[in-house]
Each structure stands twice: as C-alpha cells, then as structure tokens.
Amino acid sequence: xxxxxxxxxxxxxxxxxxxxxxxxxxxxxxxxxxxxxxxxxxxxxxxxxxxxxxxxxxxxxxxxxxxxxxxxxxxxxxxxxxxxxxxxxxxxxxxxxxxxxxxxxxxxxxxxxxxxxxxxxxxxxxxxxxxxxxxxxxxxxxxxxxxxxxxxxxxxxxxxxxxxxxxxxxxxxxxxxxxxxxxxxxxxxxxxxxxxxxxxxxxxxxxxxxxxxxxxxxxxxxxxxxxxxxxxxxxxxxxxxxxxxxxxxxxxxxxxxxxxxxxxxxxxx
Numbered sequence: 001x002x003x004x005x006x007x008x009x010x011x012x013x014x015x016x017x018x019x020x021x022x023x024x025x026x027x028x029x030x031x032x033x034x035x036x037x038x039x040x041x042x043x044x045x046x047x048x049x050x051x052x053x054x055x056x057x058x059x060x061x062x063x064x065x066x067x068x069x070x071x072x073x074x075x076x077x078x079x080x081x082x083x084x085x086x087x088x089x090x091x092x093x094x095x096x097x098x099x100x101x102x103x104x105x106x107x108x109x110x111x112x113x114x115x116x117x118x119x120x121x122x123x124x125x126x127x128x129x130x131x132x133x134x135x136x137x138x139x140x141x142x143x144x145x146x147x148x149x150x151x152x153x154x155x156x157x158x159x160x161x162x163x164x165x166x167x168x169x170x171x172x173x174x175x176x177x178x179x180x181x182x183x184x185x186x187x188x189x190x191x192x193x194x195x196x197x198x199x200x201x202x203x204x205x206x207x208x209x210x211x212x213x214x215x216x217x218x219x220x221x222x223x224x225x226x227x228x229x230x231x232x233x234x235x236x237x238x239x240x241x242x243x244x245x246x247x248x249x250x251x252x253x254x255x256x257x258x259x260x261x262x263x264x265x266x267x268x269x
Contacts, residue, residue, distance in 0.1 A: 025049070025224045028064040029245040038234045038244040040078025040131060040180050041220035042086065044111055050086050051220075051244050052079050057088065057114055064245075070114050076107070077143070078131035078180045078220065086111050087139065091128035095144040096176050100126035106141065106161060120161035127153075133181035133188060135204070138164065142190060145177030152178050154188070154206065167206040174198050180232075184223030185251065191217030191231075199256040213256030219244070227251040231259070 025043055036054030043049050048067065051058040054076060058069040072088075075095075079088040086109045093103030104125035108118040122129055128144035141155045152174060154167040175194035182189045183204075190200040197218050202210035220232030230246035249257040 025062055025222070025230060025246075027230065027246055027248050028060075028062065030058065030060055030064050030243065031066045032058070032069075033241040033243055034058075035241050036074070037236065037242045038219045038232055039076065040089075041222050041230070041232050041244070041246060042079050042081045042182075043222055043224075044081050048111070049222075049246075050079055050081065050111070052076050052088060053242060053244065057086075057109065059111075059114060068114050072107075075128075075130075077129065080132050080134050080139075080181070081111060082134040084111050085109065085117060086114070087132055087134070089129040089132040089141055089143065091125075091130065091143065093128065095128035095130070096146050097127065097144075098146040098148065102126055102128035102144065104129035104141075104143065106132060106139070106157075120157075122155065122157065122161065122163075124163050124166065125153075125155050127177060130177065130179055131181040131190070133183045135183035135188075140167075140181060140183075140188060142178035142181050145174070147173070149173065152190070152192075152200070154178075154190075154202070169200065169202060169206070170209050171200050171202075171212055174200070179218045180220050182221045182223055182229075184229065185226060189217065189221055189223075189229075191219070191221050193218050201256060211256070215256045217257070220246070222246065229257060231257065 034053035039052045049060045055074045057072045059067045077089040088107045090105040094101040104122045106120040130143035139157045152169045152171045156164040174192035178190045180191035188202040192198040196214040197216040199213045199215040222230040229249045235243045252258040
C-alpha cells in the first residue's frame with residue numbers, strides 16, 4: 001500500500017510539473033524614466049525583461065518592476081539573450097559614416113546581476129553596430145548605413161564572435177540602416193527608422209529575397225511564442241525624459257505585424 005501511495009504521489013507531482021504553464025510575457029511598461037531613448041528589448045524567456053536606453057541597461061521582472069540597472073557607455077543599442085548572458089551591440093564611434101569611422105563591439109553581460117563579462121570587437125560592422133540577435137549557434141549583428149547604399153548589411157558571427165560572413169540584403173534603403181533584430185518562426189526580423197518606419201523579414205539562411213513592411217519595430221522586437229511578438233514603444237517629455245513599454249502584435253502576411261492590444265498603443269499601419 002505504501003509503495004502504491006508513493007508511486008501515485010510521484011506520478012501526480014511529475015504530472016503537475018509537466019503540465020505547469022510556461023511563463024507568459026504580456027504588454028508591460030518599464031518602470032522609470034531615462035535620459036536617452038529605448039534602443040532594444042529582450043527577455044530571458046522565463047521571468048525577466050532587459051531594456052537598453054542608450055546609456056542605461058535595465059533589468060525588470062515581467063510586470064516592469066526594475067530589478068537592476070547600470071550605467072553603460074554611449075551608444076549601447078539593441079540586445080539579445082543567450083546562455084545566461086545578455087549581448088548588446090555597441091558603437092563607440094560614428095554611425096552611418098561613409099568612411100567607416102565606427103568603433104563596433106558586442107558587450108556581454110551576466111543576465112543575473114548585469115556585471116560586464118566580455119567585450120567582443122566586431123570591426124567588420126564598419127558603419128556602427130546597432131542591433132543583434134542569436135539563433136542556432138550564430139549571432140547576426142546589424143547597424144548603421146550611409147544614405148548612398150541601396151540595401152542593408154547583416155554580419156554573421158559564430159558563438160565566439162569569430163566573423164563568418166557578410167550578408168547583403170536586397171531590402172532597398174532604410175533610414176540609418178537597421179536598429180533592432182530578433183529571430184522567430186524561421187526568419188530574422190529587423191526594425192528600421194524612417195517615415196514610415198520599416199520592418200524587414202529575412203529568411204533564416206538569407207537564401208531568399210526578404211520582405212519589407214511598413215511597421216514600427218525600431219525600438220525593439222521580442223518574440224514570445226509562434227506568431228506573437230512584443231514590440232517596443234516609447235514616449236519623451238523634456239521634463240521627465242524617455243519611457244519604454246511593450247505592446248502585443250501578431251504576425252500578419254500583409255502587414256508583417258499587427259498590434260492587437262492596448263487602445264493607447266500606436267496602431268499598426
């Protein structure tokens with residue numbers, strides 16, 4: 001009898017663990033205001049959100065409450081999470097300079113306490129590293145671009161930040177290159193400045209001509225499940241500074257993404 005009860009308790013416990021729902025990331029506002037605007041957002045896919053406000057790296061819980069923040073060099077850009085670390089695209093030089101006077105890096109931070117772990121040089125990103133994403137053993141770094149170029153660049157690195165390949169995207173021109181990056185559903189998603197702001201969707205291996213949409217992911221894009229994303233928005237006032245928040249969007253074949261929550265959020269085009 002004791003053995004049967006023990007087996008039943010063990011079965012129920014294991015079944016409960018197996019059935020436990022995965023954490024859900026929902027629309028959220030980052031606590032606080034910041035001197036510079038939001039550059040990118042990522043999650044640890046569990047219980048934390050990481051926000052980069054150019055000179056401030058901020059970690060919050062899923063409700064937006066600040067758990068940790070640190071001062072960082074200007075200009076820290078978009079960021080991604082991998083293997084317990086947060087990787088940030090950093091440019092200490094000029095952006096979009098035709099002569100290539102950028103000073104491009106990827107900084108790695110501990111995802112727990114935000115301590116700086118490493119600085120990886122990425123000199124191949126000659127117009128300024130501004131965004132980064134990870135998938136299947138490789139990082140893709142994106143960034144600035146002078147106006148004379150008619151397509152964007154995506155720089156591929158291995159997991160140790162050894163340069164692998166330059167991918168030239170047939171994306172047409174976007175204002176100041178690419179600002180944010182993410183990987184989801186077999187594609188790279190890139191957010192760009194401009195009026196209108198542009199979203200690029202590129203094949204995993206860059207084997208096909210990508211798609212171009214009028215949709216704003218220029219401050220951050222975060223995949224949360226198949227076909228669902230959180231995209232960043234921000235406000236600014238001279239008195240208070242910059243804010244950041246995330247709104248929910250669904251993948252859309254015609255628009256790229258479509259905002260589906262929050263009447264206060266800027267609607268998708």
